[in-house]
Amino acid sequence: MRNNHRLRWAAIPLAATLAVVLAGCTQAQLHGYLPGFEEEGETAVTNQTDRIAGLWTTSWIVLLIVGLITWGLIIWTIVVYRRRKGQTGLPVQLRYNMPIEIFYTVVPLILVVGFFAFTVRDQIAIESRYDNPDVTIEVQAKQWAWDFNYVDENVYSPGIQGQLDPDGERGSLIESELPVLVLPVDQTVEIALESRDVIHSFWVIDFLYKKDVIPGKTNYMSVTPERIGTYAGKCAELCGEYHSLMLFNVKVVSQADYDTYIQSLRTAGNVGQLDNEFDRNQNQPGTSAPTAPEGN
Incomplete structure (x- = not known):
């Protein structure tokens, strides 16, 4: 009874200390230093980032607790059952x-x-997947850039690989040259992912989510952006010589700004959809590519 009383009094300051420590943590710390959690009171980047961060941080907390218990038992065993001065032979063996x-x-x-x-x-x-998404996007991955089709609006935005800035620091890029995917805030978005050549991976870092882009297969990504801002994206699958330059940005904007952007694509003449017409894999063996006669 006395031991339980002592444990109770020991638990009170421990719980108080833990509460104070957690209360002083930033959003980044509370979410395991994952991207997208930086400012106090900020809305989550998407409808799924809190869920992903929760799974990540909870898993680590459980694993750390298990680790502390395991390490504690190992240290306790080493200390309590160490060989004392004057002892010889082996300790009692328990089978x-x-x-x-x-x-x-x-x-x-x-x-x-x-x-x-x-x-x-x-x-x-x-x-x-959403049954009736508000916005449908088709992403065409290619070595080493991205094309974006805005399916519902029947317009497109072509992209080129990241361009090095000759006037900037070594390795710096011309930000304005990167492909940009524009999404309206608080709208359900379905992104269809296709590749024209090799396996790529569509990764928006602050979304805490990526998905492989595989030739001959369409993968889907369903998300609702909830915070206006610009978020970096990249290919997360080694796809060739200029893989490191296969970058893009995602801009989450208001509905009015989204409508303005769509109109700017129409004004620029980007009407229609970019398809797999330039798919290099159609010339690979085993496809419908024409074959040369024997002897030629």
């Missing part, structure tokens, strides 16, 4: 301890099942 063996079997099983269940739950929510 079986059923309670401990059951504990060491059940706890990891619970952890694995728990991580699996929460991951599947969040993955289903993130991967679910």
